[in-house]
Amino acid sequence: MTADEPLVLGIETSCDETGVGIVRGHTLLADAVASSVEEHARFGGVVPEVASRAHLEAMVPTIQRACDTAGIQLRDVDAIAVTHGPGLAGALLVGVASAKALALGLGKPIYGVNHLAAHVAVDQLEHGPLPEPCLALLVSGGHSSLLRVTDITGHEGGIDPLGATIDDAAGEAFDKVARLLGLPFPGGPHIDRVAREGDQVAIDFPRGLTGRRDLERHRFDFSFSGLKTAVARWVEARERSGEPVPVADVAASFQEAVCDVLVRKALDAASAEGIEDLMIGGGVAANSRLRAMAEERAGKLGIRVRVPRPGLCTDNGAMVAALGATMVARGRQPSSLDLPADSSLPVTDVLAG
Amino acid sequence: MLLAFDTASPTVTVAVHDGTDVVAAATAAIGMRHGEQLAPLIEQVLTEAGITPAGVTAIAVGVGPGPFTGLRVGLVTARTLAHVLEVPVHGVCSLDALAVGAVASGVVDGDFLVATDARRKEVYLASYDAQGRRRSEPVVERPAVVASTLPVIGEGAALYPDSFPDGRAPLRPDAAWLARAVIGERVEILAPEPLYLRRPDAEIPRAAKAVLPDAAPTP
Numbered sequence: 138m139t140a141d142e143p144l145v146l147g148i149e150t151s152c153d154e155t156g157v158g159i160v161r162g163h164t165l166l167a168d169a170v171a172s173s174v175e176e177h178a179r180f181g182g183v184v185p186e187v188a189s190r191a192h193l194e195a196m197v198p199t200i201q202r203a204c205d206t207a208g209i210q211l212r213d214v215d216a217i218a219v220t221h222g223p224g225l226a227g228a229l230l231v232g233v234a235s236a237k238a239l240a241l242g243l244g245k246p247i248y249g250v251n252h253l254a255a256h257v258a259v260d261q262l263e264h265g266p267l268p269e270p271c272l273a274l275l276v277s278g279g280h281s282s283l284l285r286v287t288d289i290t291g292h293e294g295g296i297d298p299l300g301a302t303i304d305d306a307a308g309e310a311f312d313k314v315a316r317l318l319g320l321p322f323p324g325g326p327h328i329d330r331v332a333r334e335g336d337q338v339a340i341d342f343p344r345g346l347t348g349r350r351d352l353e354r355h356r357f358d359f360s361f362s363g364l365k366t367a368v369a370r371w372v373e374a375r376e377r378s379g380e381p382v383p384v385a386d387v388a389a390s391f392q393e394a395v396c397d398v399l400v401r402k403a404l405d406a407a408s409a410e411g412i413e414d415l416m417i418g419g420g421v422a423a424n425s426r427l428r429a430m431a432e433e434r435a436g437k438l439g440i441r442v443r444v445p446r447p448g449l450c451t452d453n454g455a456m457v458a459a460l461g462a463t464m465v466a467r468g469r470q471p472s473s474l475d476l477p478a479d480s481s482l483p484v485t486d487v488l489a490g
Numbered sequence: 491m492l493l494a495f496d497t498a499s500p501t502v503t504v505a506v507h508d509g510t511d512v513v514a515a516a517t518a519a520i521g522m523r524h525g526e527q528l529a530p531l532i533e534q535v536l537t538e539a540g541i542t543p544a545g546v547t548a549i550a551v552g553v554g555p556g557p558f559t560g561l562r563v564g565l566v567t568a569r570t571l572a573h574v575l576e577v578p579v580h581g582v583c584s585l586d587a588l589a590v591g592a593v594a595s596g597v598v599d600g601d602f603l604v605a606t607d608a609r610r611k612e613v614y615l616a617s618y619d620a621q622g623r624r625r626s627e628p629v630v631e632r633p634a635v636v637a638s639t640l641p642v643i644g645e646g647a648a649l650y651p652d653s654f655p656d657g658r659a660p661l662r663p664d665a666a667w668l669a670r671a672v673i674g675e676r677v678e679i680l681a682p683e684p685l686y687l688r689r690p691d692a693e694i695p696r697a698a699k700a701v702l703p704d705a706a707p708t709p
């Protein structure tokens with residue numbers, strides 16, 4: 138770490154985590170997160186208004202906690218970065234407004250950045266500068282995409298989406314199947330845990346969009362809706378016949394089906410594009426089976442895999458700060474103070490004007 | 491130098507008060523878009539007042555009641571700015587600021603109400619005495635339930651004239667009056683907490699929903 142690298146504070150409020158991260162260049166100094174997940178658990182999903190209210194209450198304390206952890210004063214910060222989309226509109230607005238107040242009060246530039254690109258940029262905090270080009274597999278409760286990244290700041294078409302889910306996001310499928318199996322929300326970590334006791338080849342669940350005809354039109358796209366229905370049918374058939382549901386086997390077989398499709402398509406895309414580095418990010422990247430399978434299969438193809446540690450895969454402010462620091466380092470133009478929150482921001486729009 | 495703003499109505503309004511009077515004020519030309527408009531408007535008003543953010547010694551913010559999304563933009567801006575600048579932040583019920591403005595400008599001379607648009611065919615409402623002191627906690631209610639022949643300040647009367655026949659201006663909060671109300675100690679100072687008055691819309695799901703149409707009901 139050198140003092141001439143930019144000190145950037147990043148704010149993330151696109152869903153239910155109030156995240157404030159502080160980085161200097163590629164060095165993580167603080168990653169403060171306040172989560173309202175427990176307030177949503179009884180609703181079985183994130184309630185936007187509940188999340189927005191929690192963001193307002195958590196915002197300033199989380200900024201303070203990040204500064205204390207990093208051992209810096211706010212006035213030391215060189216730039217502010219904030220997720221301005223995509224995400225829940227009302228939730229995004231709390232973070233965007235707070236970031237503007239910081240920028241205004243400190244007289245420092247603000248960078249409104251794309252949440253998805255930030256999920257990729259965060260890996261720099263763990264593994265150093267991102268190889269460009271690299272192939273990014275982004276999987277979370279809100280998104281499942283394959284991206285060809287030639288410039289993480291999005292400069293001159295630096296992020297090119299090769300494929301995305303055509304129905305449910307991967308993380309959504311985890312949540313729904315968890316609920317079906319009577320496991321708590323959010324489903325990902327619970328399925329991962331329960332699956333360790335199960336047999337991943339016990340049930341042959343379908344792999345969406347992997348048939349020959351689907352591959353012609355949707356080679357790099359995903360579909361998890363059919364898988365979710367298949368799991369539901371299987372479980373209900375069991376229940377109706379009065380037999381116990383082997384929760385661990387169902388969880389393991391479902392998880393295997395999701396990971397198989399994700400890894401298969403990501404490696405196919407990397408090979409097709411001649412890219413030797415695969416980056417996996419987003420909340421589902423915390424899944425232990427996905428990591429293990431990706432490393433095992435990529436190794437055989439000579440493709441290197443980079444996955445940030447689980448704490449950096451879920452939504453946080455450090456990922457936003459990491460992308461902001463890259464913006465500063467590459468001399469990108471800061472955003473204007475009237476930058477909006479954009480709930481449906483396309484992945485190709487990395488930096489707000 | 492008091493920086494005052496309110497985002498509890500569709501209008502974003504900002505003012506700076508130097509202790510003697512309002513020295514700069516501005517209201518967004520178009521309604522809504524609080525998140526986009528507030529920060530640039532604050533920057534503009536501070537420049538007009540001839541000060542930098544560091545020159546601000548206190549902040550006043552309307553805490554509603556008002557539509558939640560816009561309201562939160564004002565509150566998180568006030569809290570964050572106050573934190574950065576290390577100055578106090580004074581919360582003021584947005585209806586009170588309207589009441590002070592109405593009394594001071596002679597629009598009312600006896601008991602009156604303030605009613606603003608709460609959407610969903612409801613109003614935010616509070617009652618005031620001739621001096622503009624609030625008599626009760628603000629409520630959110632259907633106009634017919636709180637119908638009155640008293641003078642009514644705020645957009646509520648313009649929207650529901652059948653329930654509030656004596657509607658009068660001003661219709662929306664104005665940061666200039668918010669600033670004067672705080673400096674003149676004519677309003678109760680509150681914590682910068684939003685007056686939501688409504689719970690979040692959220693339903694607790696019943697048991698896991700069956701995916702198949704012919705599925706047996708789950709217990």
Ligand SMILES: [Zn+2]
Pocket residue numbers: 252256277279419420451452
């Ligand atoms: Zn995310």
